[in-house]
Amino acid sequence: MARILIADDEPAERRILAVWLEARGHEVATVADGAAALAMLPAQGFDLIIADIVMPVMDGIALALAAAQVTSGVKLVLVTGYTTELARARNLEALVERVVAKPYRLVDMSAIVDQLVGGVRTA
Numbered sequence: 001m002a003r004i005l006i007a008d009d010e011p012a013e014r015r016i017l018a019v020w021l022e023a024r025g026h027e028v029a030t031v032a033d034g035a036a037a038l039a040m041l042p043a044q045g046f047d048l049i050i051a052d053i054v055m056p057v058m059d060g061i062a063l064a065l066a067a068a069q070v071t072s073g074v075k076l077v078l079v080t081g082y083t084t085e086l087a088r089a090r091n092l093e094a095l096v097e098r099v100v101a102k103p104y105r106l107v108d109m110s111a112i113v114d115q116l117v118g119g120v121r122t123a
Helices: 011-023 034-044 060-070 083-092 106-117
Strands: 003-007 027-031 048-052 075-080 098-101
Touching: 003 011, 003 034, 011 027, 011 106, 027 034, 034 048, 034 060, 048 060, 048 106, 060 075, 060 083, 075 106, 098 106
Parallel strands: 003 027, 003 048, 048 075, 075 098
Antiparallel strands: none
16 A cells, blocks of 8 residues: 545546545545645655646646655656656756646556556555
8 A cells, every 4th residue: 555645626527536546445535636735744744746847826847846855755646637747857858757648548647657666555
């Protein structure tokens, strides 16, 4: 089981992905913007952050840059529905594991999560 933080300003996007990942045994927390995600990082011990690029308060790219300063070892996946943001995020290879275009299939996101943090552990 991995500890995953989802940061997305779209409530439906957050909820659907969270339910999907929780059903696969992961522990998931959700927030609506990058600033809220950043505030949770030092104390929560997340293995993975899945963040939308375009969000209010702090976008996903700013979150990636800030997260690198406050925590180590957490992996980051950025998602976006905007092609201009995809190009902008591709310059962050050192900080970001993947950049995923929206809409994505949940099964594809599960495969990415499994690849980055391992499959679900069972007792």
